[in-house]
Amino acid sequence: MLEQTSIIVACPECHGSLQPGVGTLHCPACDLSFSVNDQGFLEFMRDQTYCEKISTTEEKAGNQSSSGANRVDDEYVMPWLMREPFERVLDVGCGVGRIISKLAAAGKEAYGVDLPCLAGFWSQDENDPEKFFHAEASRLPFPDDYFDVVISMGVIEHIGTGKGHCTLPDDYRRQRQQYADELLRVARPGGRLLISCPNKSFPVDHLHEVKDMYSPDTLETRIRDRIYRRTGMNVHRTWGKYHLLSYGEMRRHFCEDGNGSIFIPLPLKGYFGLTMFESGRFKPLRGVADIYFNKMPRIARASFLNPYVLAEIRK
Ligand SMILES: [Zn+2]
Known part of the structure; x- marks a missing residue:
């Protein structure tokens, strides 16, 4: 057809x-x-077995069904988008594609790409096959200078981790540069990018486990894993080769080695840091977290005090 x-x-x-x-x-x-694949979506993947090698995408899709993720869309991403006029948006690593559906309902032209592991979710939600495509984030099926806005949240820390979620090959920096360059390529000059990941400079991550099946079995890893199992906190190194990125590394990829022109660390207010304090073991810390997340001074945003890298990049 x-x-x-x-x-x-x-x-x-x-x-x-x-x-x-x-x-x-x-x-x-x-x-x-x-x-077009069996579920009706166009396939641009070079390697059809890609999904068998990684486990994070389906997990991410599952997480997106949570009310917390929904609130991030409504209270963070949508208000950020609406700050400036725009028509055409791409979400790279769109997961189940909820932002795309919200934007389409608001009359915007919104596209999503993710890996074929999402096909089941997409067909179940009756996502538009003219707007959702299976493609690699570093090899996008769109022309140059095409989008007013490109969003890619919680993706960059998984680029170049083909084996497991945290084992990095020697060329992981090159792979991440390719990804940054590709996002910038499809954005129009003057267009905006929204990129996020947990901050490598902040010593605790609650979104990723300590090890994957390829991690070396060292005493350090075993201790960290035990802490993670008990508290949900992945206490990690803040320097050197690690799968998370710091503000400095993010800025380097997009604006020093890439052709982004402006890099703005964004405020945390409304971001999902707070949802983890709404129930469970972190609930007693809600008041403190509220102040910490919502009142963080601008100057601390790009520092080790910020648990997340949340960056607006201008092409
Ligand atoms: Zn060609």
Whole structure:
């Protein structure tokens, strides 16, 4: 049915336009064909077995069903988006795609890409196959300078961790640079990016486990893992090779080595740091956390005092 659609996608290799065929899109320049999968979504992945190698995406999709994640969309992402006029948005690592659906309902042109592990969630939620695509974050099927806004939250710390969620190969920095360059490529000049991940400079992470199946079994890892099992807090190193990024590393990828022009550390107010204090073992700390998250002075945002990297980048 692709002949009748108005799908605007480009070849992820050469970024040129694609010609529709029966159930496929074809790039004449690269002689590559991209087809619709069993669930009805276009496939741009080079490696179809990618999902078997990673475990975080489905987990992330599951987390997005939580009310906390929903509140981040409503209380953080949507107000940030609405601060400036925009029409066309891309969410890279969109998970189940809730922001896309909200933006579509608001009359915006919103697209999402994620890995094929999401196909089940997408078809179950009846996501629009003209707006949702399976693609790698570092190889996007869109033309240059196309989006007013590109969002990619909780993704960069998983780029270059093909084996497990925290084991880094030697070239992980190069892979992350490729990802940053690709997000900047599809954003229009003057367009905005919203990027987030837990801050490497802050010594505690509650979003990622201490080890994966490839982590070396050292005394340090065993102690950290025990603390994590008891408290939910991953106490980690704040320097050197680690899968999280600091503000400095994020700025380097996007604005020093990449062609982003402005890097703004954003306030935490409304971000999901607070939802972890609403129930369970952290609830007694709610009052303190409230003050800490909502009143953090601007100057501390990009420091080790901030548990999250939340950055607005201007192309
Ligand atoms: Zn091509």
